Amino acid sequence: MRKTFILFAFIIMSFFVTHAQDWVNKYNSVDYFSEGLARVELNDKWGFVNKSGNEVIPCKYDYVYDFSEGLAAVKIDNKWGFIDKTGKEVIPFKYDNVPWGFSEGLTAVKIDSKYGFVDKTGKEVVTCKYDDVAWIFSEGLAKVKLNDKWGFVDKTGKEVITCKYNFTWGFSNGLAGAEINGKWGVIDKTGKEVIPFKYDGVYGFLEGWAGVKINCNWGFIDKTGKEMIPCKYDNVYWKFSEGLFGVKLAGKWGFVNKSGKEVIPCKYEYIREFSEGLAGIKLNYNWGFIDINDKEVIPCKYADVYSFSEGLAAVKLNDKWGFIDKTGKEIIPIIYDKVKDFQSGKAKVTKDRITYFINTKGERVD
Numbered sequence: 393m394r395k396t397f398i399l400f401a402f403i404i405m406s407f408f409v410t411h412a413q414d415w416v417n418k419y420n421s422v423d424y425f426s427e428g429l430a431r432v433e434l435n436d437k438w439g440f441v442n443k444s445g446n447e448v449i450p451c452k453y454d455y456v457y458d459f460s461e462g463l464a465a466v467k468i469d470n471k472w473g474f475i476d477k478t479g480k481e482v483i484p485f486k487y488d489n490v491p492w493g494f495s496e497g498l499t500a501v502k503i504d505s506k507y508g509f510v511d512k513t514g515k516e517v518v519t520c521k522y523d524d525v526a527w528i529f530s531e532g533l534a535k536v537k538l539n540d541k542w543g544f545v546d547k548t549g550k551e552v553i554t555c556k557y558n559f560t561w562g563f564s565n566g567l568a569g570a571e572i573n574g575k576w577g578v579i580d581k582t583g584k585e586v587i588p589f590k591y592d593g594v595y596g597f598l599e600g601w602a603g604v605k606i607n608c609n610w611g612f613i614d615k616t617g618k619e620m621i622p623c624k625y626d627n628v629y630w631k632f633s634e635g636l637f638g639v640k641l642a643g644k645w646g647f648v649n650k651s652g653k654e655v656i657p658c659k660y661e662y663i664r665e666f667s668e669g670l671a672g673i674k675l676n677y678n679w680g681f682i683d684i685n686d687k688e689v690i691p692c693k694y695a696d697v698y699s700f701s702e703g704l705a706a707v708k709l710n711d712k713w714g715f716i717d718k719t720g721k722e723i724i725p726i727i728y729d730k731v732k733d734f735q736s737g738k739a740k741v742t743k744d745r746i747t748y749f750i751n752t753k754g755e756r757v758d
Contacts, residue, residue, distance in 0.1 A: 415445030416746060423747045424740055426458035429477060440464070440477075449479040460493025463512060472501075474514075483514040491527035498547060500527050500534075509534065509549075518549040530562035533581060542570075544583075553583040561596045567615065569594035569602065578602070578617075587617040595630055601637075601650075603628040612637065621652045633665040634684075647671070656686045667699035670718060681705070681720075690720040701733040704752060715739070715754075724754040 416422055422441075423431035429440040432451060439451035440459075457465040463474045463482060473485035489502040498509045498517065508520030518525075518534070526535035533544040536555065543555035544563075560570040560579075567578050567586065577589035578597075593605030601612045601620060611623035621637070629638025629645070636647040639658065646658035647666075664672030670681045670689065680692035681700075696708040704715040704723060714726030715734075730742040738749040738757060751757050 415441065419451075421745050421747075423458070424749055426460070427462070427477070429459055429464075431456055431458060438466075448477075449475070457490075457492045460495070461497070461512065463494060465490045465493060465499070474499075474512075482512070483510065495528040496547070498529060500525050507536070509545075517547065518545050526562060530564070531566065531581070533563055535560055535562060544568075544581075552581070553579070561594070564596045564598070565600070565615075567597050567602075569596060576604070586615075587613065595628070598632040601632060603630070603637075610639075620650070621648060629663060629665065631665040633667060634669070636666055636671075636684075638663045638665065645673075655684075656682070664697065664699045667701065668703065668718070670700055670705075672697040672699060672705070679707075681718075689718070690716070698731075698733055701735065702737065702752070704734055704739075706731045706733065706739075713741075723752070724750065 419432040419434050421433040425443060429442060429448065432439055432441050432447070434451045437451040438453045438456040439447055440449040440456070442448050453466045453468050455467045459477065463476060465472055466475055468485055471485040472487040472490045473481055474483035476482050487501045487503050491500050493499065494512060498511055500507055501510050501520065503520050506520045507522045507525040508516055509518035509525070510516050522536040522538050523540070524537035528534070529547065533546055533552065535542055536545050536551070538555040541555040542557045542560045543551055544553040546552050557570045557572050561568050563581060566581055569576055570579050572589055575589040576591040576594040577585055578587035578594065580586050591604045591606050592608070595603035597615065600615055603610055604613050604623065606623045609623040610625045610628045611619060612621040612628070614620050625639045625641050626643065627640040636649055636655065638645055639648050641658040644658040645660045645663045646654055647656040648654050660673045660675055661677070662674040666684070670683055672679055673682050673692070675692045678692040679694040679697040680688055681690035681697070683689050694707045694709055698706040700718065704717060706713055707716050707726065709726050712726045713728045713731040714722060715724035717723050728741045728743050732740040734752065737751055741748065741750055749757050
């Protein structure tokens with residue numbers, strides 16, 4: 393009797409596993425789940441399925457983006473609009489282009505070669521009159537371009553910083569790099585010049601410091617414009633992490649601390665930022681990891697690496713990706729076509745045209 397029960401249970405379980413796999417195999421492409429629904433593609437048309445594999449929104453669109461804040465951008469007959477999770481058209485199909493979704497309740501849209509922003513009802517809160525825009529708001533402001541000059545608007549559509557700059561970065565820590573008449577400086581959110589326009593280049597502020605370029609050389613300044621690290625480097629790495637800056641000198645990369653001391657010599661072909669005590673480094677065309685003392689703790693044998701996140705780092709070998717721990721042990725097999733970093737215990741991966749999430753044990757989770 394017990395054997396009969398086990399056999400029956402195995403048959404039932406096999407049916408459900410096979411059924412679950414059947415709906416996946418039906419499609420040419422299956423993406424990961426976002427807000428309970430996953431993008432699927434069949435015969436060059438896109439729709440959405442729920443976690444049971446039921447096609448809740450038919451594959452009839454030319455393209456779709458993931459659901460974001462309850463809505464998804466979808467394209468049909470070369471026009472974009474937005475639908476809700478029932479497939480109902482919420483914002484009409486009249487736009488020539490849209491980004492991946494809503495952010496802070498707004499999304500950029502393009503119509504008749506002009507850009508603006510709409511809210512989730514389709515109301516145009518920033519008039520479609522700009523030649524270009526940043527896709528998202530940053531610290532309550534969005535970059536907009538008019539007559540070949542950049543400025544900023546707020547969420548009411550008010551142009552709070554006049555379109556007069558040749559280029560700008562987005563705001564970070566209340567400051568943004570901007571270029572005018574071939575020189576770079578820094579402005580605050582009122583448009584006030586807080587650091588003079590005298591540089592040949594400026595990176596955004598991170599932890600109170602920004603990379604600046606003058607006479608072909610890079611260094612760092614603080615928020616007052618004081619030079620903290622002299623402008624003597626060929627380039628600087630755009631991320632600052634764990635007290636160290638990446639710098640390039642004579643064609644090689646290394647690291648300096650906030651005192652300007654070169655704590656890791658400039659000898660590497662390229663670097664990643666320090667994360668969780670280790671940094672990716674490229675040497676002799678291969679990637680590995682060093683610690684803060686410049687000790688190679690994971691040999692340079694990979695085609696590419698990501699920085700460590702939640703104790704694991706993505707590594708590429710033979711055109712496939714997997715994950716290792718800080719000892720270099722392979723924790724998740726190197727079998728994936730694409731991967732992203734772990735966040736909150738999950739990483740997005742793609743294998744055999746199917747995209748999904750895995751946990752730190754390599755098990756699929758949605």
